[in-house]
Amino acid sequence: MRYDADVIVVGAGLAGACAAFTLSRNHKVHVLESDEPASGASGAAAGLVNPFMGRRARPTWRLREALAAVPTLLERAGTAELFPDTGVLRPAVEPDQVAPFQETAENHPELATWLPPAAVQARYPTVRPDRGALFIPRGGAVDVKAMVRALLDAAAARGATIETRAPVLYWRETPTAAVVEVDRGDDTDELRADRVLLTLGQGFPPFPELRRLGLDGVKGQTVRVRRPAGCPKDLPPLSGRGYVVPDGDTLVLGSNYENDYDDLTPTPDATDYIREKTSKMVPGVEDTEILDETAGVRVKHAETNLPLLGPLRRRDRIWTFTALGSKGLLTAPLLALDLPSYLNAPGKIPDSVSTRKG
Secondary structure, X not given: OOOOEXXXXXXXXXXXXXXXXXXXXXXXXXXXXXXXXXXXXXXXOOOEEXXXXXXXXXXXXXXXHHHHHHHHHXXXXXXXXXXXXXXXXXXXXXXHHHHHHHHHHHHOOOXXXXXXXXXXXXXXXXXXXXXXXXXXXXXXXXXXXXXXXXXXXXXXXXXXXEEOOXXXXXXXXXXXXXXXXXXXXOOEEEEEEEEEEEOOHHHOOOOHHHHOOOEEEXXXXXXXXXXXXXXXXXXXXXXXOEEEEEEOOEEEEEOOOEOOOOOOOXXXXXXXXXXXXXXXXXOOOOOOOEEEEEEEEEEEEOOOOOOEEXXXXXOOOEEEEEOOHHHHHHHHHHHHHHHHHHHHOHHHOOHHHOHHHO
């Protein structure tokens, strides 16, 4: 059987780029993207690497491994500078956050430190409120689009083919190959591989086989504003009520959650909401100049909120890697690092992420 590739990766977002890079080391990889790489990669997030999630700073799934995976993957791709060593500051915005944040610091002293109000004000006088904050020294922020492009470039340097403007129309499986039909504009073409990995993210709705996985899309918006006067250059990324991610002379503010939406157009109401809530941490962001507004979709598994990785039902050669949700920047590198071994031995995939049980 002639294969066009060992693995065809459908989708060049965050999951697809991470997978393409790790697989390209020992496999012939062909990436198919219907638009351009990273076209939807950063609309719903500002690239915050924060392992303690939510109002109560709960540890993310596979905490230590996930936190290590981001710099590991970027270092292997030769782009370690995309993840600067700034840490993440989580101000206790509400009074009932103080005790859970302190408990997190006590339970994970090697990963988080509780800063009392005086310490926060001394180091970051422009940050409000002044109830104290959880500092996560190994956290930070990554430019997601730059990360996706860097990983795809590194995969291409290893011999991977990155094909854009090549939407996949359908896939099927034979005893000897996985097959995808690609729209070439005036014609269609079939490509064959030993495996196909579907990393479509928000592109799942047109495909019944993916809709049956129980996926939900949640729209989120970010707002880029000019730094307010007096905002210090050494301000780390903040995650308290929403998040604030410094980027040069600008700040990226986020985010909101919309379960019912008609399109991905940013809305004034969402912008006002995001600016209002982030102003509780950094005064002035509600008045400074708006430079850009973007929106995207976070895809999650409705029942478990865990990522899905593995062969589709009644399939052996057609796999999916999706449902990264709001934790995608931690879970995509983590699972991608293990992906080569999973492809060779599907039984190694943890039950919590296998689509055989999804």
